[in-house]
Amino acid sequence: MLFFLAQSFLRAQTPPQISPAVAAQMIMQPQPPASGPPVEISATAEFDPPVVGIGGKTFYRVTVNATQGSIRWPDTVSAPPELRFGNDVRGQLSLPDGIKVQPLTSFLYEVTPTATGHFTVPEFLVDSGWLPVTIPAASLDVVTTNTGLVPSKILMEISATNLFFGEPLRIRLVPPPDPANRMLFIRDMQFNGGALLADRLSTRFGTGPVDFGGQLKQVLTIETVVTPLTAGTITFSVQAFVGFNQADSAGCKFLVSDATNIFVRPLPTENELPGFTGAVGKFLADVPKFSTNQVHVGEPIKLKYNFHGEGNLTRYVPPEAPLSHEWQVIAGNVGENTFTLIPLTDEATSTPAIPFAAFDPATGNYYDLTIPAFPVTVTGDALPTQISDWSSGDTNSVTLQLGTLAKLPGRSAPDLQPPQMRAGLVLAQILPVFAFFILWRRDEHKRFLEANPEIVRRRRAKRDLRREINMWRQAVTQGDADKFVVHAAAAMRVAVAPHFPADARAMVCSDVLSQFEDAERNGKTGETVRIIFKAADARFADSKPPAADFMAMKSDVERVLQKLGEKL
Amino acid sequence: MKKIILFAALLLAVNFCCASSGNFFEDGLAAADAGSFSDAADDFGKAVKQDVSYGALLNLGISEWQCGHAGPAILAWERAQWLDPLDSRAAQNLRFARETAQLDAPELRWYEKTSAWLPPDYWIWISGAGLWLMAGAFVLPRLLRRKKSGAQQFLIALGFCLFVFSAAANYGAASRAGIGFVLKKNTPLLLTPTSGAEVISTLNAGEPARVQRVFGNYFLIRTEFGLGWIERGRFDLINPR
Numbered sequence: 001m002l003f004f005l006a007q008s009f010l011r012a013q014t015p016p017q018i019s020p021a022v023a024a025q026m027i028m029q030p031q032p033p034a035s036g037p038p039v040e041i042s043a044t045a046e047f048d049p050p051v052v053g054i055g056g057k058t059f060y061r062v063t064v065n066a067t068q069g070s071i072r073w074p075d076t077v078s079a080p081p082e083l084r085f086g087n088d089v090r091g092q093l094s095l096p097d098g099i100k101v102q103p104l105t106s107f108l109y110e111v112t113p114t115a116t117g118h119f120t121v122p123e124f125l126v127d128s129g130w131l132p133v134t135i136p137a138a139s140l141d142v143v144t145t146n147t148g149l150v151p152s153k154i155l156m157e158i159s160a161t162n163l164f165f166g167e168p169l170r171i172r173l174v175p176p177p178d179p180a181n182r183m184l185f186i187r188d189m190q191f192n193g194g195a196l197l198a199d200r201l202s203t204r205f206g207t208g209p210v211d212f213g214g215q216l217k218q219v220l221t222i223e224t225v226v227t228p229l230t231a232g233t234i235t236f237s238v239q240a241f242v243g244f245n246q247a248d249s250a251g252c253k254f255l256v257s258d259a260t261n262i263f264v265r266p267l268p269t270e271n272e273l274p275g276f277t278g279a280v281g282k283f284l285a286d287v288p289k290f291s292t293n294q295v296h297v298g299e300p301i302k303l304k305y306n307f308h309g310e311g312n313l314t315r316y317v318p319p320e321a322p323l324s325h326e327w328q329v330i331a332g333n334v335g336e337n338t339f340t341l342i343p344l345t346d347e348a349t350s351t352p353a354i355p356f357a358a359f360d361p362a363t364g365n366y367y368d369l370t371i372p373a374f375p376v377t378v379t380g381d382a383l384p385t386q387i388s389d390w391s392s393g394d395t396n397s398v399t400l401q402l403g404t405l406a407k408l409p410g411r412s413a414p415d416l417q418p419p420q421m422r423a424g425l426v427l428a429q430i431l432p433v434f435a436f437f438i439l440w441r442r443d444e445h446k447r448f449l450e451a452n453p454e455i456v457r458r459r460r461a462k463r464d465l466r467r468e469i470n471m472w473r474q475a476v477t478q479g480d481a482d483k484f485v486v487h488a489a490a491a492m493r494v495a496v497a498p499h500f501p502a503d504a505r506a507m508v509c510s511d512v513l514s515q516f517e518d519a520e521r522n523g524k525t526g527e528t529v530r531i532i533f534k535a536a537d538a539r540f541a542d543s544k545p546p547a548a549d550f551m552a553m554k555s556d557v558e559r560v561l562q563k564l565g566e567k568l
Numbered sequence: 569m570k571k572i573i574l575f576a577a578l579l580l581a582v583n584f585c586c587a588s589s590g591n592f593f594e595d596g597l598a599a600a601d602a603g604s605f606s607d608a609a610d611d612f613g614k615a616v617k618q619d620v621s622y623g624a625l626l627n628l629g630i631s632e633w634q635c636g637h638a639g640p641a642i643l644a645w646e647r648a649q650w651l652d653p654l655d656s657r658a659a660q661n662l663r664f665a666r667e668t669a670q671l672d673a674p675e676l677r678w679y680e681k682t683s684a685w686l687p688p689d690y691w692i693w694i695s696g697a698g699l700w701l702m703a704g705a706f707v708l709p710r711l712l713r714r715k716k717s718g719a720q721q722f723l724i725a726l727g728f729c730l731f732v733f734s735a736a737a738n739y740g741a742a743s744r745a746g747i748g749f750v751l752k753k754n755t756p757l758l759l760t761p762t763s764g765a766e767v768i769s770t771l772n773a774g775e776p777a778r779v780q781r782v783f784g785n786y787f788l789i790r791t792e793f794g795l796g797w798i799e800r801g802r803f804d805l806i807n808p809r
Binding site: 297345346347377379380383384385387400401402403404405406407408409410411412413414415416417418419420421425426428429430432433436437439440443 | 593597600606615619620621622623624626627630633634635636637638647650651652655657660661663664665667668669687688689691692693695696699700703704706707708710711738739741742744745752753754806807808
């Protein structure tokens, strides 16, 4: 028998992976209703171990082959006062028996003896619903020395004692060693005492060597995951039936583990990211898959997303469907990890990002796992290209239709800015008008000068006077007396000519003198003019008069020319 | 040798790029003929960015309409009509679109209606010609020492009339630059230029409006439903600023 079991459980010394669904079937067997009174209801009672040292611990175990609900178990068990009974733990096992289900209910008390001796819990009756059941007597010997016998317990190993709220806690359950070295199995386990959520789907069976007091033994273990549901210190233990034959209640024992404490910290409220639904662990997001990237308005797009990693993946709350004006987002069924996205408008250019975040207990921080937006082309509802227009008063309809495509680009422009707003173009339109205006003004001026020739003469005289004065000054600089006289006389002639009007060359000394007042004419000014003209005229005489010191007259001549210039 | 081959390949690549970038209009026609109006709209949009032409705008409108985008289609045809009102195809499409979508055309003032008879640049040149005629008829006979004549008086009057009339049309063309159209369906008209503003009304795609002011990412527009703010991406002018 052992060989047979070893063949089935010890394959290549690797833990056999049982699918979560199968594990759930094994663990979460439904409690069948009692279909009728069992043919024979029997009960057993025992102390485990039957001999214990004073102050040691033993278990008082009662097993009845009836359903737990049908048994009216007394609140207290009548026992000698030297035996201190703790709280009871109870559990039920259902085993198939042909077409029926055979129930097995166990009650377990932790008993601490306070005195030595032989103690007996007397037999007593309990009501099983149909028949009274006699619970047989059980005896315990309490001795003064440690007997070395320990009660059978389930060994519970936990992955952490300090964790965050919602952080999964991995638990390994090991059955006690069997004295006959048989492979024991654990079933119908149940957690007692703490606010823990057991993840049945992540329960895995396995085999492996376990050290029992320095002796390695191959045992069948169970690994499962629980999630703390409250913050603070949680004390819990596990109860289960342990046996060596899954199909037979014979040899099945109801055992408990020692109580264990874990400390659960609340999740930090600061820096919580949008989309956090309670996922705690280290996750990675797979690339989301979209069924298409081109849809019409109203057509659904299927989005498949997935996360992998370590954490409460089997029990995490999936991302919530975001609200969007452009999309209707429908979350898939639990466990499907899908969204259905329906575009409501053709203005949508990408799917909405679906916020999601998780908490990493290792770093104590939230991190982002948002499903990103995905670019899509949404085609709108097609608009008609032809309609019938019923004009008022007419009974006949006029068909309007969309025009055809232009085959040539046609008229073009650099941009659509109104030319009226281009300053350059407006200026270009106005410039010719300015040209006309300037021409018109020039013509007007020309006409004016034609009507007033004295202005032209005076202007010309001024110009000639400037030229003669410049030449006279050059003669002064050079000390050339002849040129001094010639240009001084010429300047005076030019300056007085417009007053007559006459040609400058026709002017004589008296003409120049006539431009001055009598006092000036008879004074120094008149004398200067006369000397200059006399000297100028002497060039044409046969006998030259004695040369005067013309250079000394420079200032007098300059004054005369200045006066004549002012009269122009 | 290797360098020459590389240089030749580079030149070919550049030529190919230039050629392909210059054929958006043709690409758009090909896409539209193949029934891919979404691609055609993209191509005609690029063609319009490259060179604003009547044909590209007309075809852009048709492609957008076929894609179900009434707002951008109406805007494209309005732009085409702005560019060349003498070509009636855009006007026919606009009439058809407005009948289909039950939309109103923008209400134009008399000088704006006048400006819509001819392309806007025509009015500028008419105005300039009127001014030149008036000034020339006034100045040139004087310059040429000719006597005043009845013809000269007529030409001055004609130039003056042309200038005054076209000035009104020019003003109308500039005024029409403030008209725009709603691009997207169910566009909210907001009470204030803020994202969380109260919605006054909801506008249909292709609805006309006049811009009164611009503030940040919002236009203050006047529609037949009243005055309100609209997001920049949901509205565009005939003459984009």
